[in-house]
Amino acid sequence: MNVLVLGSGGREHALAWAIAKSPRLDSLFVAPGNGGTATIAKNVPLDMNDADAVIGFARSENIDLVVVGPEAPLVAGVADAIRAAGIAVFGPGAQGARLEGSKSFSKEFMLAHGLPTARYKKCTSQDEAMDYLHEVGAPIVVKADGLAAGKGVVVAGDMEEAEEAVRDCFAGDFGEAGSVVVIEEMLEGPECSMLAFLSEGKALAMPCAQDHKRAFDGDLGPNTGGMGVYSPVPCVTPELEAAMQEIMQNAAAATAKEFDDAYTGVLYGGFMLTAEGPKLLEFNARFGDPETQVIMPRLESDALEAFYMVATGKLDALDLRWTDQVAVCVVLASDGYPGSYEKGKVILGIEEAEELDGVTVFHAGTAFNQDDELVTNGGRVLNVVALADTFEDARELAYEACDKINFEGKQYRHDIALRALEA
Structure with a gap:
């Protein structure tokens, strides 16, 4: 098979590295790639958000599978265009990608389908957000509604920090992503992530991982895209894992009801393990970064085969093996x-x-x-x-x-x- 991976980060290097180990692989391309992907694949100077350019390249190189890494091309509908061109693609369409592209849409989706999550309010102006802050008080969580590269979330311990976060959003610090703000209750407990392969309204969960978002030791400093991660997560008991898997299965079933086209790819569930059980903090419509960098090394099965089976609606036939390491x-x-x-x-x-x-x-x-x-x-x-x-x-x-x-x-x-x- 000839495979094209879209993206340039650590996640895409990890995906390409896993695919490169497959005996089914013929040629591997990464667009645009980085210094690491250049050692295992051919980097291609493509604009991954330009669907026509991606499709043109895929046809010229007889690409059998496109794996979309980042969220931006998914939200832009690149996977829809590739799929419409008759090329197998691992990644949801623009409808499904809204689960990440709009935090307010994601919260509405969770509530509509009975998925446990925090109480929230969507605010479209700074005055509305400030009024709600003073109504509910701190601690509170302030989120830019749109894509902000993992940096649009502030867990505010006091009102001063919360107000500053609101002002930053509406001042344009996150561009269009901050024109709408979601304010939600602060849940308490350990955080962890569960990623699942989704196809035809069904989910197949991967091992849990736990990210470190803050910049400095002791979970201090600003949020980042992630400073480290590990897998598995010792605090996740078999009972908690089963509960999280059930939530992901219910979410997968909900995508089949909600969206015109089947959600195909990965759904990332960010969880808080509260005293009342696991609750969803967020959805991402793609592999996590840096979670992928610990999940792929633990996968003993053929990654290319797994991605292709998901992309072609054969999730039921997929039997994944993971190392205990x-x-x-x-x-x-x-x-x-x-x-x-x-x-x-x-x-x-x-x-x-x-x-x-x-x-x-x-x-x-x-x-x-x-x-x-x-x-x-x-x-x-x-x-x-x-x-x-x-x-x-x-x-x-x-x-x-x-x-x-x-x-x-x-x-x-x-x-x-x-x-x-x-x-």
């Missing part, structure tokens, strides 16, 4: 992230890190400069993943690998998966 991912970021940062810093030591047994380094924000040196090209630069029998061994291995990699301004958290080790 644990995976820990530490994100190496540029100095200043998630704020402003510099690019073009030379990266050294990745080969030495990957010589450690069980370590894989997925590239996120990397590129090659004019001297063919690998350099930083984003806020989150590398995902250092370690697979081992225990969390203690996986953490030790991941951080040993981090120490071998160097670039100017390298920053990372030192407490990734510590809560798993303590659990």
Whole structure:
């Protein structure tokens, strides 16, 4: 099979890496890709949001399957166009992608179909949002309604922080994404993610993962796209996992009722494990980033076969196998992230890190400069993943690998998966 992966981050490198291991693979392309995907596939300078360009390339290279990584092309309807062109595509259409593209739509979907979630209010003006804040008080959660690259959510501990978050949204900090604001009650408990393959109104859940959103150790600092992650999640008991799986199955069934075209691809459920049971914080319409970087290394089945069977409506025939080993991912970021940062810093030591047994380094924000040196090209630069029998061994291995990699301004958290080790 010839496969095209759309995207340029660590998630797409992990997806391409998993696909590249398949004996069914002939040719692999990534558009636009990064410094890591260039080592296992052919990077293509395509605009992944331009459906006509993607379809034209797919036809010219006889592509059998397109795997859409990021949310933006999904929300833009790129998967719809590819599917209409008769090419198999892994990724939901624009209707299904609204579950991520609009937080208010997602909340309405949850409530309409009896999926447990937090109470909320959709606000279309700053005055309306401020009035509601003063009505309900803090702590409270303020969310930009649209796509904000994982940074449009503020968990406000007091009214001052909540008001500032509202002002930032309506001031345009998140562009059009902040023109509508969702304010919801703050749920309490550990967070975790459950991703599931969806096709024809049915779901097949993957192992749970737990992300670290805050920039600094001790869960301090601003929210980021994710500074590290691990899988499985020790605090998720078999009973909790079964409850989450039931919610994802119900969500899958709801997509079949709600949308004109079957939701095909991955649905990401962000959960809070409350005293009353698991409740949904959000849906994403694609693989998580960095969750994918710990889920793919734990997949023992043929990833390409899995993606193709989901894309062609054969989910019922899919039998996935997962390793019992644990995976820990530490994100190496540029100095200043998630704020402003510099690019073009030379990266050294990745080969030495990957010589450690069980370590894989997925590239996120990397590129090659004019001297063919690998350099930083984003806020989150590398995902250092370690697979081992225990969390203690996986953490030790991941951080040993981090120490071998160097670039100017390298920053990372030192407490990734510590809560798993303590659990």
